[in-house]
Amino acid sequence: MVRMLECFKYFLFVLMLVSCGKETYFDGVGIPIRETNRGDYGLVGLDGKILVDFELDAKPKIMTENWTHYTYDKKLVFVNDKGKETTTDLLDALSFHEGTILCKLNNGKLAFYDKTLQMVIILDDVEEAGPISSGLFKFSNAAGDWGFMNLKGDVVVKPVYHKVKSFREGFSIVEKYDEESKTNRVGIIDNKGEYVVQLSTKFTELDSFSEGLSAFKSDDQSGYIDINGNKVIVSDSWRETFPFFKGLASVKGDDGEYGLIDEKGSYLIKTREKIPVKLFNGLSIYQGSNRKLGFMSSERELTTRSEFEDMMPFLNNGAFAKDGGEWMYIDENGKDISEFNKSIRLIYHEPFTKSVYKDNTPFDLNSTLKSSFINIDGFYKEIMKESSGVMHKIMTARKNLDASYLENLMLEYDKEISLIDKVGVGKKTIDTYQLMNGYFEFDSNISFSLKYYFNERVISKNGDGKFFNEDSKVSSIRVKIKPQRKGKGKTKELLEKIEMALLKNNKINDIGEILIEDKVKVKLSRDYSNMYIVYSYNE
Structure with missing residues (x-):
């Protein structure tokens, strides 16, 4: 009777396995595919079914949360799992995660969008950012320091770190360079920014948490730590460690081969495989002596050749x-169970597979987008606007030099300079770059200088000393604009924006000069590195 009961239990177990089928991972993921090297693109699901037929004009990113996108004709096109395409004027985007996607607007700023493709928040003062993870996204400021914000725009963790990893399981790995000791310190914070493991040089590297463990490296050891920073698995013979997944992790030994360990650090498979061991549905890819691939079990039993x-x-x-x-x-x-009746010659799975092995995620959660926004509108308003900018105030002095205004302008940029002392006798020019030994810094992307040209020498000298020559009149002023950082190599684009702003309220003459209130002529030019705007009086 007992024997019959055991057999019945075994039968029910087998029946349950058959009825439940295999476990599915990474719902909402689609992989880019192509019929031929020159054909259109499509998407296939991890269940083997074609999601989007071969009708996309360019290669899309890996689909996550049933959305992907590609760039065509300088426009970002979103595609859902039904194949519906939505063309936008966005410049770039990461991938959907936790219902949102980080995008770059056509002005270069960063913003998050939701699955209805509606904007959630613009990140005005953010230089670089990553995807939402555990409700927070990492960001850096103009100084290059990293912190975390939420989708309301609240700074949850102040930007004080030189490197951070996106939150996983409620924790983030942070790094800070210590200027005094010239060392890099690594620690762990929670989602309130509090340290759970203080910054120290104990670890040279920490990976994001997976199943409560973080892979670590130190000078002479590697292994895994718990959330309190305690070393729970330690080895002095591992070159590389992978995150835990369902209680197992792949490691690379000194011999350059891979094995599989459990949460106690015991080997299930010793380091003898040519590629990392990662089990899904009890199967891992292996590489044979012929360098081709197949599937094996956790006992290294080969299920395919x-x-x-x-x-x-x-x-x-x-x-x-x-x-x-x-x-x-x-x-x-290894039996072909394909349901699609089309030829698939190319599957662009590499970024997905790499992320699955390295992070247990469909895409790299530490990927980022950089803002390319340059505040040329703000520069125009502050420096060049006809009714209120710096150049308006300078030119309204007509041909007379307003020395006090120029000195105050340099003072605003932390340079206290006396023109009467610094400008040489007999000079017919005043160059702020020479006086300040550098440019006016409008912001981190735009610098500029002013160079005055006079009809006679500016400074004269007699027995009483140096004085301004009242007969010296301004003939023209050159504004030299030097784009930096994000502005490098973009002089053509930026100068076109300045020209458009100037032409809104002014007209242009036959030789291409812009006339401001018929009193001042403005001429624009550029080279690869700089822009030049010359103001002169219209006689």
Whole structure:
């Protein structure tokens, strides 16, 4: 009777396995595909079904949360899992995560959008940012320091670190360079910015948490620590460690080969495999002596021969494998179970597979977008605007030099300079670059200088000393604009914006000069590195 009961239990167990099928991972993911080297692109799901037919004009990113995008004709086109395309004027984007996606606007600023493709928040003063993870996203300011914000724009962790990793399981790895000791210190913070492991030189590297453990490296050891910073698995013979997944992790030994350990650090597979061991549905890809690939179990039992040129992990009821130059969808025994009736010669799975192995995520959560915004409108308003800018105030003095205004302007930029003392006798020019030994810094992207040209020498001298020559009149003033950082190499684009702003309220003459109130002529020019705007009086 007992024997019959045991057999019945075993039968129910097998029946449950058959009815439940394989476990599925990474819902909402689609992989870019192509029929030929020159054909259009499509997307295929991890279940082996084609999501979007071969009708996309350019290669899309990996689809996450049922959305992807590609760039065509300088426009960002979003595509959902139904194949619906939405063309935008965005410049770039990361991937959807936690219902939002980080995008770059057409003015270069960064912003988050939701799945209805509506803007959630613009990041006005952010230079670089990453995706939302655990409700927070990492960002850097103009100084290059990193912190964290939420989607309301609240700074949750102040930007005081030189490197941070996106939050995982409620914690972030942070790094700070100590100027005094010239050392890099690594620590762990929670989602309120509080230290759970203080900054120190104890670790040279920490990876994001997975299943409560973080892979570490130190000068002579590697392994895994818990959330309190305690070393729970330690080895002096591992070159590389991978995150835990379902209680198991792959490690690379001194011999350059890979093995598989459990949460106690015990080997399930000793370091003897040519590629990392990562189990999904009990199967891992292995590489045979013929350098081709197949599937094996955690006991290293081969379920397929090593006959495939390329493979993806077993993430659903099957897995993609490449044989004879074409991709198919196979079961655990290598049998072709493809349901699609089209040829797939190319599957662009590498970024996805790499992220799955390295981070247990469909894309790199530490990827970032950089702002390319240059505040040329603010520069125009402050320096060049006809009714209120610096140049307006200078030119309204007509041909007389307003020495006090120029001295105050330099003082605003922390340079206290006396023109009567600094300008040489007999000079017919005043160059702020020479006087200040540098440029006016409008912001981190735009610097400028002013050079006055006079009809006679500016400074004269007699027995009483130096004095301003009243007969010396301003003939023209050159504004030299030097784009820096994000502005480098963009003089053509920036000068066109300045010209458009000037032409809104002014007219242009036959020789290409802009006339401001018929009193002042403005001429624009540029080279690769600088822009030049020359103001002269219209006689």
